[in-house]
Amino acid sequence: MTNKIKAELIAGKLTEYEQLSKIYDDVIKQARPRLTVEGQGKILLALADEDHLSQRELATRLGMSPQSTSEFVYKLVKYNLVTLTKSPNDRRINLVNLTSAGREEIESAAQEVPPFIRVLSDTELDQLSSLLTKITTAMYTDIDAANSTLGIKLHKLFSSRYLKQFKK
Amino acid sequence: MTNKIKAELIAGKLTEYEQLSKIYDDVIKQARPRLTVEGQGKILLALADEDHLSQRELATRLGMSPQSTSEFVYKLVKYNLVTLTKSPNDRRINLVNLTSAGREEIESAAQEVPPFIRVLSDTELDQLSSLLTKITTAMYTDIDAANSTLGIKLHKLFSSRYLKQFKK
DNA sequence: CAATTTATTCAGGTGCCCTTACTATATATT
DNA sequence: AATATATAGTAAGGGCACCTGAATAAATTG
Numbered sequence: 001m002t003n004k005i006k007a008e009l010i011a012g013k014l015t016e017y018e019q020l021s022k023i024y025d026d027v028i029k030q031a032r033p034r035l036t037v038e039g040q041g042k043i044l045l046a047l048a049d050e051d052h053l054s055q056r057e058l059a060t061r062l063g064m065s066p067q068s069t070s071e072f073v074y075k076l077v078k079y080n081l082v083t084l085t086k087s088p089n090d091r092r093i094n095l096v097n098l099t100s101a102g103r104e105e106i107e108s109a110a111q112e113v114p115p116f117i118r119v120l121s122d123t124e125l126d127q128l129s130s131l132l133t134k135i136t137t138a139m140y141t142d143i144d145a146a147n148s149t150l151g152i153k154l155h156k157l158f159s160s161r162y163l164k165q166f167k168k
Numbered sequence: 169m170t171n172k173i174k175a176e177l178i179a180g181k182l183t184e185y186e187q188l189s190k191i192y193d194d195v196i197k198q199a200r201p202r203l204t205v206e207g208q209g210k211i212l213l214a215l216a217d218e219d220h221l222s223q224r225e226l227a228t229r230l231g232m233s234p235q236s237t238s239e240f241v242y243k244l245v246k247y248n249l250v251t252l253t254k255s256p257n258d259r260r261i262n263l264v265n266l267t268s269a270g271r272e273e274i275e276s277a278a279q280e281v282p283p284f285i286r287v288l289s290d291t292e293l294d295q296l297s298s299l300l301t302k303i304t305t306a307m308y309t310d311i312d313a314a315n316s317t318l319g320i321k322l323h324k325l326f327s328s329r330y331l332k333q334f335k336k
Numbered sequence: 337c338a339a340t341t342t343a344t345t346c347a348g349g350t351g352c353c354c355t356t357a358c359t360a361t362a363t364a365t366t
Numbered sequence: 367a368a369t370a371t372a373t374a375g376t377a378a379g380g381g382c383a384c385c386t387g388a389a390t391a392a393a394t395t396g
Contacts (some may be wrong), residue, residue, distance in 0.1 A: 003215065003290055004281075006293045006294075006297070007281045007285050007286075007293065009283060009286075010285060010293055010296055010297055010300070010380040011281045011282060011302065013296075013297060013300040014189075014272070014282075014300065014305065015205070015297055016295070016300075016304055016326045017300055017303060017307075017327070018186055018189060019205045019290060019385095020304055020307045020308070020326070021182075021186060021307070022323070023231065023309050023311060023318075024310065024311060024323065026312050026316055027314045027318070027345085028311065028314055029353070037183070037187045037210070038352065038353095039351065040351090040352090040353050040354080051345095052290060054374075054375095055374070055375065056347050056373080056374055056375080061190065064352095064353070064354090064375075065353070065354060065355080066376095066377085067353085067354075067355080067356095067374065067376080067377090068352075069375095070374095070375065070376065070377095071353085072351095072352085072353095074350090086284045087187075089363075090362070090373090090374080091360085091361065091362090091374095092360065092361045092362070092373065092375070093361095093373095093374060094374075094375070094377085100254055113175045113176055113179045114179060114182075115306075116303055116306035116307045117175050117179060117303075117311060118175075118237055118301070118306070119302050119305075119306040120178075120299070120302060120303070121228070122171055122174070124299060124302070125171070125174050125175065125178055127176075127295050127299060128178055128181075128296075128299045129174070129177060129181060131177055131288070131292060131295060131296050131299070132178070132181040132182065132184075132185055132290070134182065134287050134288060135284055135285075135287070135288070136181070136184055136185055136186060136188055136282075137287075138284035138286070138287040139185075139188045139192050139284045140188070141224050142192065142195075142196050142283055142284060143188070143191060143192060143196065144234075145196050146195045146196055147195055150191075150195070154188070154191065158188070162339085187353070205382050206380090206383060207382065207384080208380085208383090209370045210383095214352095222343075223344065224342080224343055224344080229354060232383090232384070232385090233384075233385060233386080234344070234345095235344085235346090235385075235386080235387095236341095236344080236382090236383075236384050236385070237344095238344060238345065239383085239384085240383085240384095242345095243382095258342090258343085258392075258393065259391085259392060259393085260342065260343045260344070260386095260391065260393065261342095261392095262343075262344070296350095313350070317356085
């Protein structure tokens with residue numbers, strides 16, 4: 001098998017994994033909607049990293065339009081997961097603040113280990129970890145090359161989220 | 169590091185990969201919308217596996233509602249990627265058929281290897297391949313346990329798609 | 337043949353995201 | 367100070383992927 005074919009195979013398998021993962025979440029886990037890393041979940045994620053950000057700043061960090069940010073923030077306000085306060089320095093600015101319920105929502109979303117991971121041995125877990133790290137590092141590099149600010153922000157976001165356990 | 173922590177770490181990394189992957193597609197590849205494995209793309213995928221299916225059958229294989237299926241099929245008709253023909257045996261049935269343009273769309277979507285894969289050595293590709301296979305196999309098992317028909321259909325779909333290169 | 341099942345469509349809704357205005361508020365320029 | 371311009375956010379409307387509930391039309395079945 002040539003390397004090119006092999007790479008294509010992996011690309012396919014990665015895609016398969018991603019697609020399956022969505023279905024898996026639907027079928028197996030009863031994933032709570034606000035805890036995905038989209039829309040409202042994205043906002044919570046960014047606030048978990050740093051609270052009291054302006055909507056503008058959230059939009060920038062998350063790489064989405066301020067209008068969408070506004071929409072999701074508004075929804076989170078409705079669910080009492082965040083509050084809005086006007087910045088005292090600049091009254092144009094709406095600071096977005098996590099409520100205790102919001103903080104709880106994030107906490108409870110802490111790493112749930114999907115059942116399928118059980119099939120990997122300790123050694124395999126190590127291998128996978130190192131491979132994933134290589135891949136994501138390369139992805140960050142590419143994203144960074146295309147849009148340096150976004151790349152950095154995302155990296156920060158994800159590491160604060162997914163490496164949390166080491167900080168404890 | 170205990171095995172539990174390790175598993176959590178991997179779970180996090182997998183999530184990170186999935187999230188990054190979305191962003192990566194947006195930022196790096198200028199992914200053609202109809203070729204994703206959602207909505208219209210899902211329909212094309214199923215038709216690539218087997219042409220001339222009824223909408224009902226498509227809905228079942230893809231695990232989505234017949235109404236959604238109808239919507240996406242209709243869109244594909246608008247784009248001239250599929251046509252509809254009434255079944256001669258049962259005039260309630262609309263058979264969905266790929267047009268040559270539709271077939272072309274699928275062909276051209278053939279495995280594009282994302283640039284980040286370049287960072288893996290040959291050995292690492294092999295490792296990753298075997299790990300992913302273990303994971304997806306476990307996922308199929310779990311999905312199957314929850315909903316056996318869906319699991320089987322999906323497996324068929326994905327293998328015909330991603331293992332295509334071996335058949336050639 | 338009437339009753340029921342089946343395949344599809346219609347209507348309407350949710351969530352995520354975008355673009356194009358438009359409104360405050362701040363800051364810079366004259 | 368007065369005006370111009372930049373900035374934070376809102377409003378309105380649209381697209382895409384789904385979903386549910388209710389209609390319709392064509393089987394199938396008793």
